[in-house]
Amino acid sequence: MSQTFIMIKPDAVRNKHVGEIINRIEKEGFKILGLKYLHLSLEDAKQFYKVHSARPFYDELCKDMSASPIVAAALERENAVLHWRDVIGATDPKEAKPNTIRALYAESKGANAVHGSDSDENALLEISFFFKGYELVK
Ligand code: IDP
Numbered sequence: 001m002s003q004t005f006i007m008i009k010p011d012a013v014r015n016k017h018v019g020e021i022i023n024r025i026e027k028e029g030f031k032i033l034g035l036k037y038l039h040l041s042l043e044d045a046k047q048f049y050k051v052h053s054a055r056p057f058y059d060e061l062c063k064d065m066s067a068s069p070i071v072a073a074a075l076e077r078e079n080a081v082l083h084w085r086d087v088i089g090a091t092d093p094k095e096a097k098p099n100t101i102r103a104l105y106a107e108s109k110g111a112n113a114v115h116g117s118d119s120d121e122n123a124l125l126e127i128s129f130f131f132k133g134y135e136l137v138k
């Protein structure tokens with residue numbers, strides 16, 4: 001078993017896709033270890049995405065991610081990181097395969113409905129950014 005960290009981004013929350021995306025998480029066989037609904041500050045978003053601070057879209061990304069509430073979750077499954085990346089599809093919804101979450105619900109490359117960790121190591125770092133140990137089920 002391995003873990004991944006996911007977010008339902010502000011665009012998907014505003015577009016009322018939270019229920020469908022959580023349904024998909026369950027259908028894909030993930031166990032939910034932690035789940036919260038929160039509004040990131042601009043500083044939190046900058047800290048979370050600091051690996052992208054040199055990229056041209058960084059300021060817009062952080063502004064968008066702190067514009068309205070998100071859902072954050074820690075998930076467990078075999079091959080969790082790669083399986084979630086398959087379920088969400090390519091960063092740009094125009095390139096995402098049919099029936100992936102981004103193909104179904106994303107507005108654009110920036111407002112692309114969901115986040116998913118890109119490695120096991122980053123999954124654990126991202127989970128600890130959002131959750132204290134006692135907020136995660138064993
Ligand atoms: P990922 O979310 O598919 O892992 P990353 O390259 O890690 O994609 O980029 C992080 C986030 O930054 C993306 O999910 C998207 O919201 C935003 N982003 C990435 N590339 C672009 C771009 O070219 N224009 C606008 N936003 C982008």
Ligand code: MG
Binds near residue numbers: 116117118
């Ligand atoms: Mg990424």
